[in-house]
Amino acid sequence: MPAASWFSALALVDTRQQYYRLFDIYVPIAIGVFALIVVLALFAVLRFRRRPVEKAAVWHKNDRLEGAYALLLTLTVAFLLYLTFSAEHQVDTVANRQRAAVTIDVTAAKWEWTFFYPAYGITIRSGTSGVTPFVVPTGEPVRFNLRSVDVIHALWIYYTRYKHDAIPGSTQVFTLAFPHAGLFDGQCAEFCGLRHPDMLLAAKAVSPSAFAAWAHSHTGRSSG
Amino acid sequence: MTAVATPVERARLGGWIGGAISTDHKRIGLNLGLCALGFFLAGGVMALWMRVQLAQPNMHWVSDQGYSELFTMHGSTMIYLFVTPMAMAMAVYLVPLQIGAPGLAGPRLALGGFWTWLSGGLIMQTGWFTSGGAGRDGWFAYTPLSDGRNTPGIGMDLWVIGVILAATGLILVAASVLATIARKRAPGMSMLRVPVFTWTELVSVLMVVGAFPVLVLAMVLLLIDRHTAGIFTGYSGAIDYQDLFWFFGHPVVYVMFFPFLGASAESIATNSHKKWFGYVPFVGSIMLFAALSMAVWSHHMFTTGGVTNQYFAFTSTALVIPAGIEYFDMIGTLIGGAIVLRTSMLFGLGFFLQFLVGGLSGIFIASPVLDYHAEDTYMIVAHFHYTLFAGSVFGFFAGAYHWFPKVTGALLREWLGKFHFVLLVIGTNMTFAPMFFLGNYGMPRRISRYPDHPGWGTLNLVESIGAGIIALAVLTFLINIVVSLRRRELAGDDPWVGQTLEWATTSPPPPQNFIGPLPPIESYAPLLDLLHKEQGRADEPEEAPVP
Amino acid sequence: MRGGAIPIFAWGVLLSILTIGNAIWEGRWIQAGEFALAAVLIFSFGAFIVGLGGRSAIRRGPPSPSPHPEPLPWSSLATVAAALSLAMLLFGFVFGSALIYLGAGFLAFSLGRLGVELRAQRASLKRLRGERVR
Numbered sequence A: 001m002p003a004a005s006w007f008s009a010l011a012l013v014d015t016r017q018q019y020y021r022l023f024d025i026y027v028p029i030a031i032g033v034f035a036l037i038v039v040l041a042l043f044a045v046l047r048f049r050r051r052p053v054e055k056a057a058v059w060h061k062n063d064r065l066e067g068a069y070a071l072l073l074t075l076t077v078a079f080l081l082y083l084t085f086s087a088e089h090q091v092d093t094v095a096n097r098q099r100a101a102v103t104i105d106v107t108a109a110k111w112e113w114t115f116f117y118p119a120y121g122i123t124i125r126s127g128t129s130g131v132t133p134f135v136v137p138t139g140e141p142v143r144f145n146l147r148s149v150d151v152i153h154a155l156w157i158y159y160t161r162y163k164h165d166a167i168p169g170s171t172q173v174f175t176l177a178f179p180h181a182g183l184f185d186g187q188c189a190e191f192c193g194l195r196h197p198d199m200l201l202a203a204k205a206v207s208p209s210a211f212a213a214w215a216h217s218h219t220g221r222s223s224g
Numbered sequence B: 001m002t003a004v005a006t007p008v009e010r011a012r013l014g015g016w017i018g019g020a021i022s023t024d025h026k027r028i029g030l031n032l033g034l035c036a037l038g039f040f041l042a043g044g045v046m047a048l049w050m051r052v053q054l055a056q057p058n059m060h061w062v063s064d065q066g067y068s069e070l071f072t073m074h075g076s077t078m079i080y081l082f083v084t085p086m087a088m089a090m091a092v093y094l095v096p097l098q099i100g101a102p103g104l105a106g107p108r109l110a111l112g113g114f115w116t117w118l119s120g121g122l123i124m125q126t127g128w129f130t131s132g133g134a135g136r137d138g139w140f141a142y143t144p145l146s147d148g149r150n151t152p153g154i155g156m157d158l159w160v161i162g163v164i165l166a167a168t169g170l171i172l173v174a175a176s177v178l179a180t181i182a183r184k185r186a187p188g189m190s191m192l193r194v195p196v197f198t199w200t201e202l203v204s205v206l207m208v209v210g211a212f213p214v215l216v217l218a219m220v221l222l223l224i225d226r227h228t229a230g231i232f233t234g235y236s237g238a239i240d241y242q243d244l245f246w247f248f249g250h251p252v253v254y255v256m257f258f259p260f261l262g263a264s265a266e267s268i269a270t271n272s273h274k275k276w277f278g279y280v281p282f283v284g285s286i287m288l289f290a291a292l293s294m295a296v297w298s299h300h301m302f303t304t305g306g307v308t309n310q311y312f313a314f315t316s317t318a319l320v321i322p323a324g325i326e327y328f329d330m331i332g333t334l335i336g337g338a339i340v341l342r343t344s345m346l347f348g349l350g351f352f353l354q355f356l357v358g359g360l361s362g363i364f365i366a367s368p369v370l371d372y373h374a375e376d377t378y379m380i381v382a383h384f385h386y387t388l389f390a391g392s393v394f395g396f397f398a399g400a401y402h403w404f405p406k407v408t409g410a411l412l413r414e415w416l417g418k419f420h421f422v423l424l425v426i427g428t429n430m431t432f433a434p435m436f437f438l439g440n441y442g443m444p445r446r447i448s449r450y451p452d453h454p455g456w457g458t459l460n461l462v463e464s465i466g467a468g469i470i471a472l473a474v475l476t477f478l479i480n481i482v483v484s485l486r487r488r489e490l491a492g493d494d495p496w497v498g499q500t501l502e503w504a505t506t507s508p509p510p511p512q513n514f515i516g517p518l519p520p521i522e523s524y525a526p527l528l529d530l531l532h533k534e535q536g537r538a539d540e541p542e543e544a545p546v547p
Numbered sequence C: 001m002r003g004g005a006i007p008i009f010a011w012g013v014l015l016s017i018l019t020i021g022n023a024i025w026e027g028r029w030i031q032a033g034e035f036a037l038a039a040v041l042i043f044s045f046g047a048f049i050v051g052l053g054g055r056s057a058i059r060r061g062p063p064s065p066s067p068h069p070e071p072l073p074w075s076s077l078a079t080v081a082a083a084l085s086l087a088m089l090l091f092g093f094v095f096g097s098a099l100i101y102l103g104a105g106f107l108a109f110s111l112g113r114l115g116v117e118l119r120a121q122r123a124s125l126k127r128l129r130g131e132r133v134r
Helices: A002-011 A015-047 A063-097 A208-217 B015-021 B025-053 B064-098 B107-129 B154-183 B196-228 B234-249 B251-255 B258-272 B279-293 B297-304 B309-318 B320-334 B343-365 B368-374 B378-408 B414-440 B456-486 B526-534 C006-025 C029-053 C077-095 C097-128
Strands: A102-109 A112-117 A122-127 A134-137 A142-148 A153-157 A162-166 A172-176 A182-188 A200-206
Touching: A015 A063, A015 A162, A015 B320, A015 B343, A015 B368, A063 A172, A063 B279, A063 B309, A063 B320, A063 B368, A102 A134, A102 A153, A102 A162, A134 A208, A142 A153, A142 A162, A153 A200, A162 A172, A162 B297, A162 B368, A200 A208, B015 B025, B015 C077, B025 B064, B025 B107, B025 B456, B064 B107, B064 B154, B064 B196, B064 B251, B064 B258, B064 B378, B107 B154, B107 C077, B154 B196, B154 C029, B154 C077, B196 B234, B196 B251, B196 B258, B196 B279, B196 C006, B196 C029, B234 B251, B234 B297, B234 C029, B251 B258, B251 B279, B251 B378, B258 B279, B258 B320, B258 B343, B258 B378, B279 B320, B279 C006, B297 B309, B297 B368, B309 B320, B309 B343, B309 B368, B309 C006, B320 B343, B343 B368, B343 B378, B343 B414, B378 B414, B378 B456, B414 B456, C006 C029, C077 C097
Parallel strands: A102 A142, A134 A200
Antiparallel strands: A102 A112, A112 A122, A122 A200, A142 A172, A153 A162, A153 A182, A182 A200
C-alpha cells in the first residue's frame, strides 16, 4: 500500500481541482465580457438618445477594426481551448492511467445503485430503499467501472464536480480522488423514469488505514 | 415587378375556409404565427404548473409521472410548436416583403407545411387525453427509456408521430422560404443587398433543410423500435440515437436564435436611425455560425464516453468568434445614432444583453471538464432559458412591436408595451438567474421534487414567483393586442422611418405586396439610402471614423 | 435569379469542410454519415435552384427584372387536403389501420388534384407567354 500511495500522490488527478482551474478563469472572463458589453451598450444608448434624426451617422462599417477584433477573438478561443484540452486530458486520460488503490464496480438500475468491491467481495446498495454510503480511501485514485442494467442513468458525486453516464451495454471507466475525509452526497443525474429523484447515494471518504480496516472487517458482506 | 397570373378565374373563397386554404404568404404566416402563439400559452401554463410543484421542497401538487409529462410536453411544445414555427412564420410573412417579391416561391409547400405542422402539434397534445398520459421521456426521448418496454402506451407514440409531422411541416415551409430568397428578389437586390433579417432567416432555413430530416429519420426509427425492437440496441444503439437526435437538436436551437437576432437587429438599426453596422462581416459570421452549429452536437453527449469530446469542445468554443462579431456590430450600430427608446428597441436591447448571459454560459459548458459537473443540472436549464427565453422570446417581442403595425395597420400602445417590458425583465431574471446557483449547489434537472437542502427552497420560491410575473407580462402583451385592435391608432405605411422595403407599401400590404414601382435598391437599407439622398448626405463616408 | 444559389453552395462547402474534420477527428460512420447527408441535401437544393434558374443562379450581381410572368395562386384546397390526409395516415399507426387506408386514399386523391392544379397553372402561364398549349 505505501508504494502505491507515494506514486499516486505525485500524479493524483483531482477532478474538483481541475474543475476549479478552469472555473476560476472562465467565470471572471465571462463576467468581464458581460460587464464590458453592458457598459458599452448603456453608454451608447444614453449618449446618443434624443438626438435629431439628421444627426444620426451615415457610416456603417469599419472592416479593419472588425478584422482586428476577430483576431482577438480567435486568440481568446485558442487560449480557452488550451486550458480546456489540458484539463480534459488530465480527467479523462491521465486519471485512468493511475494505479487505482481500490476499484468499485457500480451497477445502476431503476432506481438503485449497487457498489461492489471485487477485491473484498463487499456489496453496498443505495437508492429508493435508503442511502447507505460506500467507503473510499482519501488521497488515492479510486477506479469506478460503471454499468447499467436497464436505461441510461448517471453517477454524480457532487463534491468531485464530476458525473458520468451509465449506459446499458457498456462499462464506463473513470477515476476519482477524495483529498479530504467526509461524507459526500450524490444522486442520479440522467432522467430514468418515475423515481429518478430518489436514486440517491453517498461516498464516505476515510484515511487509507481506516479504509483498509473497514474493508477487512466487512469482507464478503452486503449492506443497504 | 412582373405580371401576375391566376390559374383559374374563379371567385375567391372568403371567410374561415378561404383563410385556411389561402396561398397568400401573409395569410399563411399569420396562421402559423397565431397557432405558434397559442402553443406558447399552452406551454407556459405547463411551466407554471411545474413551478408550483417546485416552489417548495417535497411538494406533492403533481405526481412523479405527471411531472415527467409536464417537463416533456413543456419543452416539446416550446421547441417544436412555438419558437421554431414562430421563426418560420416571421420568415413566411416578412421575407417576400423585405426582398420586394409579390409572394413566396412554391407557396403550396408553405401552405402544406403549415397544415402538416399543425396536425403534428395537435396530435402530440392528444397524448394528454390518453389513459397512459402524454409523452414523458423529455423532448429528446433518449432510448432505452423511450422504447416500448420502458415507456409503453399510445401517449408516447402520439408524441413521436406529432414530432414527425411537425418537423416535416417545418421542412416544407423552410424549403419554400429558401427558394424564395434564391429566386424572388426584386431587380437590383443582389444577395449582399438583402436585409439583415432576411439573411438571418436564410441561414435558419438552411439549417432546417440540412438537419431536420435527420430528426424525422430518428423519430421514424424510434417508432419502429417501440413496436418491434432491434433498432437502438446496446451501448452503440443508445449512442447512435443520441447522435441522430442531437444532429438535429443542436441546429434547432440556432434556428430558434437567428431570426430573433435579425428582428432585434432591424429594430435596433431602425430605432437608431442608422444602418446595421458591419453588414459584410455580419453576413460572413452568421454563415460561419450556422455551419459551426451543425458541427457541435455531441457537446450534449460529453458525459456518455461515446464521442470524441475534444472535437466537439473545439467546434463549440469556436462559436465565440462569430458571436463576438455580432455584438461588435450591435455596439457599432448604436454609436453615433439618433436613438429612440421605443418598446421594440427596449426588447431588442434586452435580447442582446440577456442572450449574452446564455451565450457566455454556453462557452462555459463547451468545456468538457466544466460540463461534467454542469450537465443535467439547473445550470443547463438556466443556460438555455437565457438563450431561448431571455434571448429569443425578447427578440420575438422586439419583432412583434416593430412589425405589428405593418401586419395590422394599427400601432401597439407604447405605455402598455413598456410596462410589458419591465414586468418581463423582472420576471425573467427572477425565474432563471437563481437556476445558475441552484445547479451549482447540486440540484439536478428533471426531478419532480427535491429535499430540504439549505437555500434550495428559497431560491425555488423566488423562481416560482418570477414565473408568475412572466405570466402577468404575457397577459399585458395580450391585453395590448386586444386594446390596440379595438381602438386603433392608425400606423400608416411607415411609422418608424423604416429602412427596408416592407415599409414602402401599405399597412397591411395588398395581396401582391407592392403596387407601383419599388424604390431603387442600392444596399440592404434602401429606404434609409433614399432618406440620406434627400438630406444631401449620400456622399458621406461609409467607414466609421476610429479615434 | 442571379446569385441565389451562391449562399447555398457556399454553406454546403462550409459543411463539407466540417464533415471532413469530423470524419478525421472522430471517425464514426453515423456521425460522418449524417453530416455528409446534410451537405448532400444542401448541395442538392442548390442544384435544384440552378436547374430552375439556369447558370445565372451562380453568377454574382443584382437580378434584372424577370421577363416572364410568374404565378401567384390564390389558394389550394388540394394542398391542405394532402397535408391532413398525411396526418390521418400517421395517426392511424396508433389508432387503427382503417385510418391508415383512409389516409392513404385521401392522400393519393389530394396529390392527384394537386397535380391537376399545377398543370392548370402551367397552362395559364404558357397561354400568357403566347405559347401553344396542348
